[in-house]
Amino acid sequence: TLDYSGASTTFDASRKIFNDAFPDGFAWEVLEVYTGPPNLLFKWRHFGKFSGTFQDKNGKKHKGGGEMLNLVGMCLAKVNEKLEIESLDVYYNPEEMTRPLTTTLVDATQRTIQDEAADSKVGIGGCRSGDCGVM
Numbered sequence: 001t002l003d004y005s006g007a008s009t010t011f012d013a014s015r016k017i018f019n020d021a022f023p024d025g026f027a028w029e030v031l032e033v034y035t036g037p038p039n040l041l042f043k044w045r046h047f048g049k050f051s052g053t054f055q056d057k058n059g060k061k062h063k064g065g066g067e068m069l070n071l072v073g074m075c076l077a078k079v080n081e082k083l084e085i086e087s088l089d090v091y092y093n094p095e096e097m098t099r100p101l102t103t104t105l106v107d108a109t110q111r112t113i114q115d116e117a118a119d120s121k122v123g124i125g126g127c128r129s130g131d132c133g134v135m
Contacts (some may be wrong), residue, residue: 001075001097001099003057003071003097003102004017004094005101006094008057017054017055020052020053021050021053021054022047022049022050022051022052022069023051025048026045026047026048027047027048029044029045029047030043037079038078038079038080038081039076039077039078040076040078041075042074042077043072043074044072044074045070045076045103046069046073047068047070048068049064049066050066050067050068050100051064051065051067053106054101055097056102057101060107061105061107062101062103062104062105063104064104065098069097069100069101071097072092072105073091073092073093074090075091077089094098
């Protein structure tokens with residue numbers, strides 16, 4: 001995603017990032033089961049209050065204000081005759097998980113030019129309207 005890289009984050013580092021963001025827990029539950037063994041297809045939900053701090057892949061810290069994050073996805077779990085999981089295919093939109101975690105910077109001076117470009121008071125390249133010394 002724009003804010004998190006699962007490919008370059010270890011399991012332990014990922015665990016710390018999300019434990020820091022959700023100090024009261026980030027629960028997971030099965031909402032509906034559509035098919036039975038050996039191919040279990042089900043809908044799931046991850047949810048929790050964002051009341052901690054999320055550090056994005058660029059090292060910027062974002063603070064939560066207690067907002068509830070709800071993430072819904074699907075999973076196909078293949079199990080053997082002992083009902084042991086042999087494979088999992090998990091489907092969800094990762095932006096729906098990380099985007100809400102990046103709305104409030106702990107240190108507002110960490111704004112990027114990209115952030116400023118989204119600000120209507122800031123011109124192209126991060127220059128404030130009529131405030132650019134170099135053109």
